Amino acid sequence: MPPIFAEPLTLRPLQVRDYQCLIDQGCFGPEEHIELLNGQLIQMAAKGTRHAAAVSRLARLLGRQLGETVLIRLQDPIALNDQSQPEPDLAIVRPHPLDYADHHPTPAEIHWLIEVADSTLAYDTQTKARAYAQAGLADYWVLDLPGDRLWVFRNPNSAGYGLVMQLDRTQVIAPIAFPDCVWPLADLLPIASDS
Template sequence: MQNSETTLQLRLWTVEDYHRMAEAGIFGAEERVELLEGKIIWMVAKGTAHRSAVGRTDRLLQNRLSNLALICVQDPIRLNKRSEPEPDIAVVKIDPLDYADHHPTSSEVYLIIEVADSSLKLDCEIKAKAYSQAGISDYWVLDVVSRQLYVFREPSPEGYQIKSILAEEQAIAPLHFPDVEILVLEMLPPVIGDL
């Protein structure tokens, strides 16, 4: 009889393992996965509200932060040797080589934004902890269902020390760009009945 208290030992993958698996064709072309804390995570299918919010936020940040930062959309960032997520939006330092030789690392990230339609728990708990442990100072989760913004700041190994929720009519500025005020509503898809 097996002891029910036995802890399962998992084989955690490194970023290098993950890249080798991709190069070997282990992941199908249609499979969307990312590496988080050594585990390969299936990315949730994106709905129309999600797609709209990502596009609106990308255009907004491109306009407001042009020549100040690079805006990456659903591109990999390397947090550590076991995590290479693909956040919906990453605002990163401008690199003269446009990151031709590496993915942006934690020290090169100003802000990460995840858009949540069905992934709110994953984004606010698991991803928030991984981003906090990697030292990402400014992490936002745009909840397109409840039409609000979760803001996580002051990272620590245990998780973010400051967490707040903003309503759609409230404004915020990224920590690294305090003069760039953004209304939460500007990132959200329009309400169809209001058009």
């Protein structure tokens, strides 16, 4: 019998409208944490104690300094494009009269994004960084808990970010949107523990 050559399969990426329909139909259990990125459903990693504490700490510190000039959304969806509705750990967005009850924030409404990486550093610094750059997000930070550093991504283009910096706790950072808000990295990074 001659060999059988299968034709390559064509995958159909999900659109945001398909994803929303699946959510509305109750296709995902309440315990599932899923996001849509580049037309694919991504099962998110469970959030451990260090991760949760870091997100809370960042939200508190940013809220204290930026106050009512921004809205800080925690692990809520943003609308990148028709095939991506990720849920960054922190999205620092422009205030909205309805607190975004009528839509998820779009790139034009986002000042900057922060992801906290405990076990997801490669995903956050590669896959997510590329998607955020392609959407034109000018400022993206990844708090690397195991590495005790902050990755800063700037100068977006279609291939990724033109500028990638790794800062340690001896340095300072200011977001592009608020250049006068300068934070020592020691304040943003979790307090080192000996245990």
